[in-house]
Amino acid sequence: MGKGGKSDGSNVEEENMAAWLVAINTLKIQPFNLPPLGPHDVKVRMKAVGICGSDVHYLKTLRCADFIVKEPMVIGHECAGVIEEVGSEVKDLVAGDRVALEPGISCWRCTHCKQGRYNLCPDMKFFATPPVHGSLANQVVHPADLCFKLPDNVSLEEGAMCEPLSVGVHACRRADIGPETNVLVMGAGPIGLVTMLAARAFGAPRIVIVDVEDSRLSVAKELAADEIIKVSTNIQDVDEEVGLIQKAMGGGVDVSFDCAGFNKTMTTALTATRPGGKVCLVGMGHHEMTVPLTPAAAREVDVVGIFRYKNTWPLCLEFLRSGKIDVKPLITHRFGFSQKEVEEAFETSARGGNAIKVMFNL
Amino acid sequence: MMHTEENEQVEETNMAAWLLGIKNLQIQPYHLPPLGPNDVKVQIKALGICGSDVHHFKNMRVANFIVKKPMVIGHECAGIIKAIGSNVKSLAVGDRVALEPGISCQTCNFCKNGTYNLCRKMKFFGSPPTNGSLANQVVHPANLVFKLPDNVSLEEGAMCEPLSVGVHACRRADVNPDTKVLIFGAGPIGLVTMLAARAFGAPRIVIADVDHYRLSIAKDLGADDTVQVSTNIQDVGEEVLKIHKVMGESVDISFDCVGFDKTMSTALTATRAGGKVCLVGLGQSQMTIPLVAAAAREVDVIGIFRYRNTWPLCIELLRTGKIDVKPLITHRYKFTQEDVDKAFETSAKGGNAIKVMFNL
Numbered sequence: 001m002g003k004g005g006k007s008d009g010s011n012v013e014e015e016n017m018a019a020w021l022v023a024i025n026t027l028k029i030q031p032f033n034l035p036p037l038g039p040h041d042v043k044v045r046m047k048a049v050g051i052c053g054s055d056v057h058y059l060k061t062l063r064c065a066d067f068i069v070k071e072p073m074v075i076g077h078e079c080a081g082v083i084e085e086v087g088s089e090v091k092d093l094v095a096g097d098r099v100a101l102e103p104g105i106s107c108w109r110c111t112h113c114k115q116g117r118y119n120l121c122p123d124m125k126f127f128a129t130p131p132v133h134g135s136l137a138n139q140v141v142h143p144a145d146l147c148f149k150l151p152d153n154v155s156l157e158e159g160a161m162c163e164p165l166s167v168g169v170h171a172c173r174r175a176d177i178g179p180e181t182n183v184l185v186m187g188a189g190p191i192g193l194v195t196m197l198a199a200r201a202f203g204a205p206r207i208v209i210v211d212v213e214d215s216r217l218s219v220a221k222e223l224a225a226d227e228i229i230k231v232s233t234n235i236q237d238v239d240e241e242v243g244l245i246q247k248a249m250g251g252g253v254d255v256s257f258d259c260a261g262f263n264k265t266m267t268t269a270l271t272a273t274r275p276g277g278k279v280c281l282v283g284m285g286h287h288e289m290t291v292p293l294t295p296a297a298a299r300e301v302d303v304v305g306i307f308r309y310k311n312t313w314p315l316c317l318e319f320l321r322s323g324k325i326d327v328k329p330l331i332t333h334r335f336g337f338s339q340k341e342v343e344e345a346f347e348t349s350a351r352g353g354n355a356i357k358v359m360f361n362l
Numbered sequence: 363m364m365h366t367e368e369n370e371q372v373e374e375t376n377m378a379a380w381l382l383g384i385k386n387l388q389i390q391p392y393h394l395p396p397l398g399p400n401d402v403k404v405q406i407k408a409l410g411i412c413g414s415d416v417h418h419f420k421n422m423r424v425a426n427f428i429v430k431k432p433m434v435i436g437h438e439c440a441g442i443i444k445a446i447g448s449n450v451k452s453l454a455v456g457d458r459v460a461l462e463p464g465i466s467c468q469t470c471n472f473c474k475n476g477t478y479n480l481c482r483k484m485k486f487f488g489s490p491p492t493n494g495s496l497a498n499q500v501v502h503p504a505n506l507v508f509k510l511p512d513n514v515s516l517e518e519g520a521m522c523e524p525l526s527v528g529v530h531a532c533r534r535a536d537v538n539p540d541t542k543v544l545i546f547g548a549g550p551i552g553l554v555t556m557l558a559a560r561a562f563g564a565p566r567i568v569i570a571d572v573d574h575y576r577l578s579i580a581k582d583l584g585a586d587d588t589v590q591v592s593t594n595i596q597d598v599g600e601e602v603l604k605i606h607k608v609m610g611e612s613v614d615i616s617f618d619c620v621g622f623d624k625t626m627s628t629a630l631t632a633t634r635a636g637g638k639v640c641l642v643g644l645g646q647s648q649m650t651i652p653l654v655a656a657a658a659r660e661v662d663v664i665g666i667f668r669y670r671n672t673w674p675l676c677i678e679l680l681r682t683g684k685i686d687v688k689p690l691i692t693h694r695y696k697f698t699q700e701d702v703d704k705a706f707e708t709s710a711k712g713g714n715a716i717k718v719m720f721n722l
Contacts, residue, residue: 117635117636119660120635261654266653276472276477281654284657286654287652287654288650288651288652288653288655289653289654290650291649291653292647292648292649293626293641293649294641294644294646296665297666297667298425298644298666299480300664300665300667301665302665303657303662304657305658305659305661305662306658
C-alpha cells in the first residue's frame with residue numbers, strides 16, 4: 001500500500017505491487033509496502049526497468065558471490081520513472097519530473113565514501129542486492145540525490161539504460177580511455193556493448209570486439225565496432241587469436257576490457273595487450289582464475305578492477321542527450337508488468353542469444 | 363688491446379666472468395668495443411649478484427632470454443671512470459660512478475613516452491645476448507653513468523640497481539604517507555622494497571616470509587612488524603586474518619616480491635577495496651588466483667619490469683641516509699676464478715646470504 005500516495009490531486013489509494021523473488025526460479029507479483037517518504041526522498045512511479053545478468057543469477061541461484069537471498073526480495077535495479085511526490089527538503093525535483101535512478105545508497109560516512117569511491121562502501125544498500133529490495137515495482141521511494149532528471153529528448157527506457165551504461169563509463173574512466181587508446185573488448189553481450197559505446201564516446205580511435213557468437217558480433221558491427229573477431233572457448237586457441245586481434249588492431253592494443261571474465265578471455269587479454277597497457281576486468285565469470293599473470297606483469301600490463309560505478313549518471317545522460325551514445329538498439333525485447341510477462345521476460349533474458357537488453361514497460 | 367689511461371700507456375688485458383654453460387663460469391679475456399664520443403670507460407670496482415644472474419648460471423636462460431653463446435655475467439655495478447668520449451662533458455676521469463645497466467633505443471614510442479624500461483630493443487648487461495659487467499672494465503653510455511657523492515661507497519653504488527626495483531615499484535604503486543604497506547618476501551627484493559617504501563613515507567610496513575631468519579633481518583632493517591607464513595595455499599584465509607591483526611588497520615598496498623599462487627592469493631585477499639597489489643617477483647608464469655574477487659573490490663594489480671629514471675633518486679636517498687643498504691651486503695668476494703665460483707654458490711644457496719658482492 002502506497003502510504004498516503006498522492007498523485008496529481010486524485011486520492012486513489014493504489015496498492016503498490018512488485019515482482020518478488022520468493023524461491024529459486026520463482027517470481028511473484030505481490031504487494032510491496034513502501035517506507036514513509038523521508039524529507040530528502042522522492043516517490044517514483046516506475047516506467048522502465050531493464051533486466052541485468054545479476055537479476056537472472058539471483059533468480060536461478062538465490063545468490064551472487066557472497067550475497068545470499070535469505071527472504072523474499074523485490075528484484076530489478078536498472079530503472080527510470082516519473083516523480084509522484086517529493087520530500088519536504090527536496091528542492092531540485094518536482095512531481096512530474098522524468099528521472100533515472102542510481103540504485104545504490106551508500107553511507108556517506110566511511111572513508112571510501114568520503115574519498116569519492118562510494119561504490120566500495122561496505123554498507124551500500126543497493127536495489128535487489130539482498131537484503132535490499134529492488135525496483136521492479138509500481139513505485140519506489142529513493143533519495144532525491146540519486147534521481148537524475150532526464151533531458152526532454154531522452155526516453156524513460158534510455159533512462160533505465162543509464163545503469164548498465166554506467167558500468168561501461170566507469171570502466172572507461174578507470175582504464176583512462178581517450179583519443180590515443182586502441183581498445184579491445186572481450187564479449188559482445190550487454191556489458192561488452194555498453195563498454196564499446198562508452199569507449200567510442202571517450203574518443204577511442206579504434207575498437208576491436210570479440211565474441212563466440214556471430215549474432216552478437218553482427219550487433220556489435222552495426223553499433224560501429226571497427227572490427228569484429230569470432231573466437232572460441234578453447235584455451236589452446238589463445239595464441240592464434242592474439243595474432244588475429246593484434247593484426248585487426250593494427251597499432252597495438254592499449255587497453256583490453258574483459259567483459260566476460262573467464263580464464264580464456266583474461267589470458268587472451270593479458271597476452272594481447274601491449275607493454276605498459278591495461279586490462280580492465282569487468283566481467284565476473286569465474287571467482288578464481290588461472291592466468292599468465294607474471295608475463296603480463298613483467299611487461300607492466302596492469303589489471304584494473306571494476307565494481308559497479310560512481311558519479312556516472314550525469315555523464316551518461318549527457319552522452320544520451322547529445323547523441324554521442326545511442327543505447328536504443330540494445331533494447332531487443334519488451335514486456336509489460338504482469339505475472340506471465342515477468343516470467344517470460346526473465347526466461348528470455350536468461351536464454352541470451354539474440355536477447356541483449358530485456359526491458360519492462362510499466 | 364691498447365687503451366690509454368690517464369698519463370699511462372699500460373696494456374692490460376681486460377678480463378671478465380663468462381657464462382659458458384650451465385654452472386660454468388670462466389674468467390677470460392673480454393675485448394671492449396671502441397669508446398664512442400658519448401661513452402665512458404669504467405673500471406668496475408663493485409658488483410652484486412642478482413637472482414637473475416644465478417638463474418642464468420643454473421639454466422642458461424631466464425623466461426624467453428636464452429644464452430646461446432658465451433656471455434659475460436653480472437649487471438649490478440659501480441666503478442671509476444678511466445676514459446671519457448669526446449662529447450662527454452658532465453663526467454671526468456677519476457669520477458666514482460654507479461651504472462644503470464640497460465641501453466634503450468631512445469627512438470621507439472616506449473622510449474619517447476618515458477617508459478624506456480619497456481623498450482623492445484633494450485640492451486641490458488647480462489641479459490643475452492648483451493654482455494654483462496662482471497669484468498675489469500666496461501664501455502657504457504655516459505648518460506647511464508651516475509656520479510656518486512663522496513659519502514656513498516662503490517658498494518652502495520652497485521646496490522642502486524636492486525634498490526631501483528624497489529623505488530620503481532613504490533612509484534608505480536604510489537606509496538606515500540597515507541599508504542600502509544604489506545610486503546611478501548624478505549629476500550633482497552622484498553627488503554629493498556621495504557627500504558624504499560619507508561623512504562617514500564609509508565606509515566606502517568608489515569613484511570611476511572616463510573623464513574624466520576629473514577624476518578628477523580627485516581625487523582632489524584625497520585619493518586614495523588613481521589608475519590611468518592607458510593607455503594600452503596590452504597592457509598591463505600588464516601594468514602589474511604593474522605596480517606590484518608598485525609597491520610592493525612587496512613592494507614592499502616601489497617608488494618608481492620615472490621610471485622607465487624600463494625603469495626598473490628594472499629595479497630589479493632588481504633588488500634583493501636580500492637587498494638593495489640604490485641607484482642614484483644617473477645616466481646611462476648601461470649597463476650591460479652582469486653582475481654575476479656579482487657577486481658570486484660577494485661583491487662588493481664600493478665606490474666613491474668626493472669625500473670626507469672631511478673638512479674638520481676636512489677643516490678640521493680643513499681646520500682642523505684634516508685636509506686641504508688649496507689646491511690644487505692652479507693658476503694664479499696674477490697675477482698678470482700675460485701671466488702667467482704664460491705660467490706655464485708653462496709648466492710644460489712640463499713638462506714642467510716642476502717646480497718653477495720664482488721670487490722674488484
